[in-house]
Amino acid sequence: MDLTTLSAAELQAGFRAGQFTPVDAITALEKRIEAVEPQVQAFLSRDFEAAKKAAETADISLPLGGVPIGIKDVINVKGESCTAASKILTGYTSPYDATVITKLRAAGAIPFGRLNMDEFAMGSSTENSAYQVTRNPWDTSRIPGGSSGGSAAAVAALEVPATLGSDTGGSIRQPAALCGCVGLKPSYGRVSRYGLIAFASSLDQIGPFARTTKDCALLLNAIAGRDPRDSTSLDLPAEDFTSQLGSDLKGVKLGIPKEYFVDGMDARVRAKVEEAIRQCESAGAELVEISLPHTEYAVSVYYIIATAEASANLARFDGVRYGKRADQPKDLMDLYLRSREEGFGSEVKRRIILGTYVLSSGYYDAYYLRAQKVRTLIRRDFGAAYEKVDAIVCPTSPDLAFPIGERTSDPLRMYLADIFTIAANLAGICGISVPCGFVEEGGKQLPVGLQFLGKPLDDARLLGVADAYERLSGWNKQVAPLK
Amino acid sequence: MSSPDLNVRKVATLARLALSDEEVATFQDQLGRILEHIEHLKKLDVSDVEPTAHTYPVFNVTRDDVPGESLPREAFLGIAPRSANNLLIVPKVLE
Numbered sequence: 001m002d003l004t005t006l007s008a009a010e011l012q013a014g015f016r017a018g019q020f021t022p023v024d025a026i027t028a029l030e031k032r033i034e035a036v037e038p039q040v041q042a043f044l045s046r047d048f049e050a051a052k053k054a055a056e057t058a059d060i061s062l063p064l065g066g067v068p069i070g071i072k073d074v075i076n077v078k079g080e081s082c083t084a085a086s087k088i089l090t091g092y093t094s095p096y097d098a099t100v101i102t103k104l105r106a107a108g109a110i111p112f113g114r115l116n117m118d119e120f121a122m123g124s125s126t127e128n129s130a131y132q133v134t135r136n137p138w139d140t141s142r143i144p145g146g147s148s149g150g151s152a153a154a155v156a157a158l159e160v161p162a163t164l165g166s167d168t169g170g171s172i173r174q175p176a177a178l179c180g181c182v183g184l185k186p187s188y189g190r191v192s193r194y195g196l197i198a199f200a201s202s203l204d205q206i207g208p209f210a211r212t213t214k215d216c217a218l219l220l221n222a223i224a225g226r227d228p229r230d231s232t233s234l235d236l237p238a239e240d241f242t243s244q245l246g247s248d249l250k251g252v253k254l255g256i257p258k259e260y261f262v263d264g265m266d267a268r269v270r271a272k273v274e275e276a277i278r279q280c281e282s283a284g285a286e287l288v289e290i291s292l293p294h295t296e297y298a299v300s301v302y303y304i305i306a307t308a309e310a311s312a313n314l315a316r317f318d319g320v321r322y323g324k325r326a327d328q329p330k331d332l333m334d335l336y337l338r339s340r341e342e343g344f345g346s347e348v349k350r351r352i353i354l355g356t357y358v359l360s361s362g363y364y365d366a367y368y369l370r371a372q373k374v375r376t377l378i379r380r381d382f383g384a385a386y387e388k389v390d391a392i393v394c395p396t397s398p399d400l401a402f403p404i405g406e407r408t409s410d411p412l413r414m415y416l417a418d419i420f421t422i423a424a425n426l427a428g429i430c431g432i433s434v435p436c437g438f439v440e441e442g443g444k445q446l447p448v449g450l451q452f453l454g455k456p457l458d459d460a461r462l463l464g465v466a467d468a469y470e471r472l473s474g475w476n477k478q479v480a481p482l483k
Numbered sequence: 484m485s486s487p488d489l490n491v492r493k494v495a496t497l498a499r500l501a502l503s504d505e506e507v508a509t510f511q512d513q514l515g516r517i518l519e520h521i522e523h524l525k526k527l528d529v530s531d532v533e534p535t536a537h538t539y540p541v542f543n544v545t546r547d548d549v550p551g552e553s554l555p556r557e558a559f560l561g562i563a564p565r566s567a568n569n570l571l572i573v574p575k576v577l578e
Contacts, residue, residue: 188537202537234539320571322564331575346506353491353495353510356495356497363488367521370524372534375535
């Protein structure tokens with residue numbers, strides 16, 4: 001049996017049935033990673049020996065006992081590097097575990113490897129990594145999406161059954177769509193961000209990638225919950241996020257936002273998404289046309305709020321306490337200016353400048369405050385929609401994975417492609433992307449993602465709806481043609 | 484395309500970020516186009532709308548005032564670019 005093709009749940013079942021051991025699983029992944037990683041380059045680092053050692057003592061009676069989980073390089077794991085794919089953190093070693101890592105360990109999982117990403121999670125293609133370019137397993141001349149591109153590509157390339165990423169404006173759902181795997185952004189407040197390198201604190205949320213919705217639910221079970229170390233994590237009754245898996249779509253009201261089906265998106269993507277929606281309807285879902293009238297403002301609101309928060313969050317990288325320090329600073333100001341100049345890449349600098357500008361004296365009301373007010377209008381749009389529907393269904397990305405290098409000089413074009421994922425972060429709702437078909441381009445099959453958006457804190461139902469579609473369609477079973 | 488109000492060099496200094504002349508020119512152009520795009524927000528009447536800072540407004544979150552375990556000082560000094568005598572070392576601040 002090829003253990004690399006198994007989901008986290010299947011691995012667990014096999015461990016418990018005594019068919020194979022966690023060490024066998026790591027050994028199989030090692031072989032797979034050595035074969036395909038030169039083509040994919042999802043990992044910034046990995047330590048097979050440490051993983052095998054953890055596997056030897058894994059408690060397989062725990063919910064994720066013995067299952068290796070890849071970690072985006074923005075989440076602290078004690079004793080490992082954590083660079084956020086930035087040069088400013090070259091050489092940094094985490095002195096502590098993020099809360100999600102503590103929780104994964106408590107569930108028996110083995111945090112494994114550091115996954116590539118856009119620097120500080122800023123980007124939609126993983127091309128902004130200071131270290132390497134990760135490639136889409138379906139066509140290695142194309143981007144895997146971003147910012148959690150390594151987390152998506154590693155799952156799609158069968159290098160690891162599941163991974164963690166972070167989603168500030170689509171950074172889990174968009175790469176999941178472009179790589180043909182499942183990616184969940186939990187509702188804001190579900191998961192502690194303690195130990196996540198902050199990008200935009202009112203938007204950031206950690207979430208899982210896997211090849212099945214069920215695995216995403218299992219991972220959310222492990223990582224969700226109130227944490228005294230993150231005051232935005234909500235104190236809610238314990239919930240089993242697998243509780244609605246296995247249900248069907250009969251009578252489920254699915255909202256179709258008319259603003260999400262407009263000109264400008266790839267017609268082939270649109271056709272696949274519409275086909276998937278018809279399939280949901282045939283299975284008994286009731287389709288309801290809805291309107292999210294402030295959709296056209298979401299990208300602008302996002303790039304004001306996210307950059308403003310980032311400019312404050314990234315002030316901590318000052319060359320004093322950790323990370324890179326410029327050589328021979330002549331005074332403290334020179335130390336700050338040059339450490340940051342030398343440490344940050346272009347996209348990060350661009351966003352720090354935009355964020356500083358929109359917060360600066362004389363411009364705060366015109367940009368930042370106004371954006372926060374329009375954010376309220378966007379939230380209200382969703383509130384009104386959810387009075388009529390159980391979940392919203394729409395595309396994840398307007399485009400297929402594009403060729404590496406195609407858009408690096410045009411940030412505005414790159415930003416505008418985030419249109420379908422951004423609003424979920426602004427509204428604090430939950431969202432998931434599941435594979436819904438493939439489009440052939442240049443002789444390669446490129447995945448298309450279907451996005452379901454759930455009510456705030458309705459993560460269990462969202463997972464139930466996504467799981468029902470996944471079982472109907474089976475697109476998640478397709479495997480990237482890597483040699 | 485260039486926004487008349489945006490002085491990239493000045494804003495970069497506020498952000499404690501040195502930039503090359505080339506970066507200043509590139510950002511001036513790219514950010515000018517982005518600022519031009521976001522102008523459309525001004526079309527909306529938001530005079531009666533409350534701003535959203537967080538989607539779930541939670542206030543005054545406190546935890547019990549009980550000492551917990553902290554990381555040892557060495558863990559933090561060990562990751563600093565320069566330290567001595569249990570202190571972080573920076574260039575002289577006061578004359």
